[in-house]
Each structure stands twice: as structure tokens, then as C-alpha cells.
Amino acid sequence: MKYLVLASLLFNLAAAQVWAADTNVGSSRLLRPLSLAEALDLALQQNSAIHKSAADLEATYGVVTQTRAIALPRVTVSGSYSANQETVTDRFKTAGTNASFADAFDFANQRWSTDIRIVQSIYEGGRISSALHSARLTREQALANHQTVISDTLRDVRVAYYFALLTQQQLLVQEASVQLLQQELDETTKRFQAGTVPRFNVLRAEVEVANARPRVIRASNALRIAKDNLANLVGENIPQGTDELALILTDKLEAAPYEVQLTPAIAQALAGRTELAALRLSERLRADQIKNAKSGYKPSVQLFAGYGTRSSQFNSDLTAELHGWEAGAQMSWNVFDGFLTQGRIQEAEALRRRSEAEIEDAMRRVELEVRTAYTTFINAREVLLSQNKVQESAEESLRLASARAGAGAGTQLDVLTAQTALTDARTTEVLAKYEYAVAKARLERAIGQPITVGTNSSVGPSAR
Numbered sequence: 021m022k023y024l025v026l027a028s029l030l031f032n033l034a035a036a037q038v039w040a041a042d043t044n045v046g047s048s049r050l051l052r053p054l055s056l057a058e059a060l061d062l063a064l065q066q067n068s069a070i071h072k073s074a075a076d077l078e079a080t081y082g083v084v085t086q087t088r089a090i091a092l093p094r095v096t097v098s099g100s101y102s103a104n105q106e107t108v109t110d111r112f113k114t115a116g117t118n119a120s121f122a123d124a125f126d127f128a129n130q131r132w133s134t135d136i137r138i139v140q141s142i143y144e145g146g147r148i149s150s151a152l153h154s155a156r157l158t159r160e161q162a163l164a165n166h167q168t169v170i171s172d173t174l175r176d177v178r179v180a181y182y183f184a185l186l187t188q189q190q191l192l193v194q195e196a197s198v199q200l201l202q203q204e205l206d207e208t209t210k211r212f213q214a215g216t217v218p219r220f221n222v223l224r225a226e227v228e229v230a231n232a233r234p235r236v237i238r239a240s241n242a243l244r245i246a247k248d249n250l251a252n253l254v255g256e257n258i259p260q261g262t263d264e265l266a267l268i269l270t271d272k273l274e275a276a277p278y279e280v281q282l283t284p285a286i287a288q289a290l291a292g293r294t295e296l297a298a299l300r301l302s303e304r305l306r307a308d309q310i311k312n313a314k315s316g317y318k319p320s321v322q323l324f325a326g327y328g329t330r331s332s333q334f335n336s337d338l339t340a341e342l343h344g345w346e347a348g349a350q351m352s353w354n355v356f357d358g359f360l361t362q363g364r365i366q367e368a369e370a371l372r373r374r375s376e377a378e379i380e381d382a383m384r385r386v387e388l389e390v391r392t393a394y395t396t397f398i399n400a401r402e403v404l405l406s407q408n409k410v411q412e413s414a415e416e417s418l419r420l421a422s423a424r425a426g427a428g429a430g431t432q433l434d435v436l437t438a439q440t441a442l443t444d445a446r447t448t449e450v451l452a453k454y455e456y457a458v459a460k461a462r463l464e465r466a467i468g469q470p471i472t473v474g475t476n477s478s479v480g481p482s483a484r
Contacts, residue, residue, distance in 0.1 A: 029155040031132040049256055056181050059254050063177045064170070064397040066255025073169035080162035087155040091148045093140040118195045130331070130338055136347075137326030141294065145318025146311050147348060154308040161301040164294040171294065175465040177253050179458050182244040185273050187455040191239040199227045204439065228439075238321040273453035276406050276462050282394050285467045289390045291382055292468040299379045306372035317363030319353035361369055384468070395468040397459040410445045415440060 049062065064070065141148060205225040211217040245264045251258055258265055290296065354361075397411040417438045464471070 038104035051259075051266060053270045055270045056178065057252065059177055059181050060174055060253040063173055065252065067173050067177075068255060069169055069173050071255075075437050077162050077166045080158060084159050084162075085157045085395050087151050087158060088139060090144065090151045093138050095136070095138050097134075097136045099132070099134040100224050102130070103127045111225065111476065126129075126159060130265065131333070132338065133328065135326055135328040137324055139324045141322045141324050143319070144319040145315030145320065147315040150308045150311045154305055154312075154456045157305050157308070159304070161298050163300040167295045168294045168298065171468075171471070173253070174471050175461055177250070178461040179472075180246070181271070182252045182270070182273065182454055182457045182461070184243070184267075184269055186450060187239060187243040187246045187275060188257050188269060189450040190447065191236065193446040194232065194236045197439065198229065198232045199264060200439050200442070201225065201232050205229050210330050210419045221255075240448065273450065273457060275401075275453050277458045278397075280397070280463065282391065282396065283392060285394060285463075286390050287386050288469070289386050289467045293386055294468070296379070296382055296386060299375065303372065303375035303379060306368060306375045309368040310365065313361065314366035315359060316354065316364060319351050321349065321351045323347075323349050332462070390466045393459065393463040397456075397463045399457040400452065400459040407445075407449045407452050410449065413445075422447070 074320055207229075208217060208221045208225045212219060212222045244264050247267045248258065251265060251267065275427070325345070325347040327343070327345050329341055332340040332342060420438075422438075
């Protein structure tokens with residue numbers, strides 16, 4: 021899994037560079053039909069939250085490299101040069117003479133030296149093995165956190181896409197309602213002109229049409245906002261000067277069957293949620309920090325080898341040099357550090373206990389999230405099942421009411437009531453499909469079920 025995430029990260033970064041190079045091309049993507057699978061692909065490439073998470077992941081890899089540095093040898097190159105005034109050179113008299121040591125050996129007032137040395141730590145009280153282990157855990161934790169951001173973003177894109185579909189269908193329902201009411205107004209006007217109905221019926225039909233038009237306006241505004249929100253989530257720039265985004269959504273709100281059991285779902289969530297995986301890795305990192313802190317009680321041993329060159333101390337000629345290999349071992353041991361190590365151990369142990377508490381709390385929250393999402397999904401499924409054939413019944417009721425009114429056996433109130441019932445049935449059915457799709461998306465996220473980009477199991481086959 022971590023290699024797939026790394027490949028996805030590299031692909032996302034490359035795609036982001038291409039997208040940033042020409043924003044006009046990115047904006048034109050909104051002018052073409054967009055499926056849910058394509059929206060998810062765009063979000064993986066362009067969503068700002070995923071980009072920021074990828075940058076955090078890259079920064080963490082820098083931390084990993086720093087953590088492993090203690091186990092690798094260090095190569096240092098040093099050099100120095102100094103020049104002293106002759107008057108500051110201390111001269112020692114030789115026994116029984118007035119000649120000085122500097123006169124005898126012609127002390128030079130200039131010095132230089134160069135050294136190259138390789139230093140390898142061979143014992144750090146457990147810090148070496150702890151650093152290597154911590155580096156691996158840190159890398160895995162960063163991948164888990166990045167995967168969490170990706171999963172949350174894809175869920176949000178799915179919900180936003182479904183909401184755009186909902187507002188689109190609601191607009192169609194309200195427009196159909198206005199069309200039906202307008203047809204009723206036209207028929208009533210003809211009958212009034214023929215003298216078969218009173219003026220009151222015409223006025224009532226006009227009021228119904230007038231009351232329905234604001235619902236169309238509100239539905240249109242809701243669709244415009246939903247499309248803008250979806251464009252923002254997938255990381256697309258809305259073309260400048262565009263009042264309304266002409267985004268065509270190709271999918272439909274279709275309720276595909278989905279079976280899930282609560283107990284296995286909770287078990288899957290507790291085992292597979294990336295948030296919990298990150299916290300468990302954090303707890304293991306805290307354990308390594310305890311080991312690292314205890315190394316302060318132990319010595320540090322390094323081996324070194326190098327090659328040095330320096331000027332002669334007893335020759336004023338700077339080209340007269342001494343050079344050769346050097347090797348050895350060095351050890352340091354803080355016998356007493358003012359209780360610094362003890363304080364670090366106390367801190368590390370307390371942080372580990374905190375990590376254990378965070379894991380327990382997170383597991384309870386994940387279980388609660390799964391239970392809530394499961395209950396919401398079951399409720400949405402039951403509501404959706406209860407709406408089967410309701411729209412067909414409402415359409416038949418309207419047809420019968422219109423036929424009875426045309427034959428003089430029914431009233432205008434019966435027709436208006438049937439039209440209202442049909443509009444409510446259509447609205448309820450669309451809303452039930454939306455709630456089912458959203459509940460399914462949230463339940464899959466709560467369980468920790470991965471989303472396969474390029475397929476769509478929550479909406480109809482038109483998404484493929």
C-alpha cells in the first residue's frame with residue numbers, strides 16, 4: 021500500500037506542475053461533461069488539501085533522513101591558517117647561553133593544517149537501533165496521515181457531486197411542477213372563456229403558478245452554488261467572467277444495492293482505518309523515544325580514521341609539511357548531567373501514556389462513527405424502499421384527477437392537490453436517493469473501505 025501511495029504522490033506532483041503551468045487548460049475542463057470518476061481523478065491531481073499533505077509527506081521524509089543520520093559515518097574536512105607577529109612569539113632561553121629556542125630552531129610565525137576524517141559511531145547506548153526503527157515508523161506514519169487526507173477528500177468530493185446531482189434533479193422537478201401548473205392554468209382559462217368554470221378557478225390557478233416560480237429560482241441558485249463548490253473541491257479554477265458555471269454532470273442518482281453488517285464493519289474499521297494506524301505508529305515512536313532518552317545514561321563510542329597535513333612548527337618555510345594517516349577511538353560518558361536524562365525519560369514515558377489514551381479514545385470515536393453511519397445508511401435505505409412506485413401512483417392520481425375534471429365529475433382542487441402530491445413524491449424520491457448515496461459514501465469512509473478511482477459503486481452505471 022505504501023508504494024502505491026508513493027506512486028500516487030509522484031503522479032500528483034507531476035500533474036500539479038502541468039496544471040499550474042497553464043490554468044486556462046485546467047479551467048476548460050469544467051466546460052466538458054464530468055462524471056464522478058473523473059471528478060475523483062481531478063481531486064487526486066489538483067485538490068489543495070492533497071497537495072499540502074503531499075508537501076507535509078515530503079517534509080517528513082526529510083525528518084526521516086535526519087533521524088537515520090546517527091547510524092551513518094560522518095566525513096569532515098577541516099583546515100586552518102594562522103599568522104602571528106614576531107613580538108608575540110614566546111622565546112625560551114637555552115641553559116647556559118643567551119640564545120633562545122626560537123633563534124636555535126628558527127620558529128615560524130605562520131601555521132597551517134588540513135585534515136580529513138571519517139567518524140563512525142559504534143555504540144550510542146541504543147540510540148542507533150532506535151533511530152533506524154523510528155525512521156521506518158515515521159515514514160509509515162506520514163504515509164498513513166497522507167492516506168487519511170486522500171480518503172477524506174475523496175469522500176467530500178463524492179458528497180459534493182451527489183449534492184450537485186440532487187440540486188439538478190430538484191430543479192427539474194420544480195420546473196416540471198411549474199409546467200404542470202401552467203398547463204392547468206391554460207386549460208382553466210379556456211374553460212372560463214367557454215363559460216364552463218368561474219373566474220375564481222382561473223385566479224386560483226394563477227396563484228399556484230406564481231407560488232411555484234420562486235421554488236424554481238431557489239433550486240437554480242442551489243445548483244449554481246453546488247457546482248461552484250464541486251469545482252473548488254476538485255481544484256479547478258472557474259473561468260473569469262463566468263456568472264454561472266456550465267458544468268454538465270453525467271452521472272445520475274441511482275441506488276445501487278449495498279449490504280453491510282455492523283459487527284464486521286466495526287472490526288474492519290478498527291483494523292484498517294489509517295487514523296488509527298497513524299496513532300498506533302505514534303505510540304511505537306514514543307516507545308523508541310523512551311529508549312533514546314535512556315541512552316543518556318550510557319557512554320558514546322566512535323571510531324575515526326583520517327589523513328592530515330600541516331606545516332612544520334620549526335621551519336619558517338610554509339612548504340615544509342608533515343603529513344600522514346591517523347586512526348583511533350574516542351569515548352564520552354556523561355557521569356552526571358544535572359538530571360537532564362531523568363527529565364527526558366519522564367517526558368517520554370508521559371507522552372507514551374498519552375498516546376495509549378489517544379488510541380483508546382480514537383477507537384471509541386471510530387466505533388461511534390461507524391455505528392452512526394450504519395444507522396443513517398439503514399434509515400436512508402428504508403426511506404428509499406418506502407418510495408418505490410410512489411411516483412407512479414402520484415402520476416396516475418394526477419391523470420385520473422385531470423380526466424374527472426375534464427368530464428365534469430371532479431373539481432379543480434382535486435387536480436391541484438394531485439399536482440402537489442406528484443411534486444412532493446418526485447422531490448421525496450430524489451432526496452431519498454441522495455441521502456442513500458451520501459450515507460453509503462460516509463459509511464464506506466467510516467469503515468475505512470478504499471475507493472477505487474475510475475469506478476463508481478454508489479451511483480448508476482452511467483458513471484463507468
